[in-house]
Amino acid sequence: MFSGDPPAADAWYETVVGADDPRVDVPVTLRVRQQPDGLVYEASEDAEDLVRSLIGLDDPLEEIYAAMPAHPLITTAVERYPGLRIVADPPVACLLSFICSAQMRVARTYQLQLEIAESFGQPWGWDEVQLMAFPTAERLAEASEAELRELGLGYRAPYVADSARMIATDELHPADVCGLPYEQARTELTRFIGVGEKVADCVLLFALGYHEAVPLDTWMRKVITSYLPDIEDGSYTDLSEGIRQSFGGDIAGYTQTHVFHLLRQTPTQDLPPGVT
DNA sequence: AGCCAGGCAAGTG
């Protein structure tokens, strides 16, 4: 669901997929975990194709690595996280989750998603596994702003409510932008309330398969300042174009996610030397 | 106590 911190080694990652998407007939409850001899999953349906797609298992990693520029920061990040892949989250849950993420820590955002599911979601699962699915846009659109604020959403509560309403009323669906050229798709997504260009990039990258999208968050802005000073400070569009070029064009989002996790998990003094 | 967190909307010049 939301790209949270990595789970403990050996722990199951559990989720329900499709419960928030009217185009999916039967929601699939599944859990996945990494074992020494490979990846293991259990699911409520025959779900191998779905699992492979959800976690990018068929993405051509060698080609992707080859397309990454040989910058020390990038090389270090790739060596640190061999096999890291970009997920393909369900679009609605991804959009609403990243609306919640504004000015909020990753761990807290993740907890908030669990609470939203607990409060408004529907239970799915089988004997050993009982989960609450992330709610549909229809269900969230019925929730009052006050109910959402009770979860600690703060000023984001009306954003979630309004965007859920837009989806529920067919005004706009995040998956609708698929097929548009990247920048056009990004602009289109900002029609949702609470979605600016950064959140739009997250949805494009983590749900809609736009692997060139580079979410320009506070971490990536630091990267530009410290490591890519040739990219002139300017509008989001200008910075985006610059960092996409520096991160490998069509697969720049793959580079971004490796670097993002390296920065978040490494003390500054242990990082490759930058300009500052 | 203050600062910051995977920003955004609305208002102004």
Added chain:
DNA sequence: CACTTGCATGGC
């Protein structure tokens, strides 16, 4: 278009 301000909440 570029720039500023207010905004909820919680953890360190």
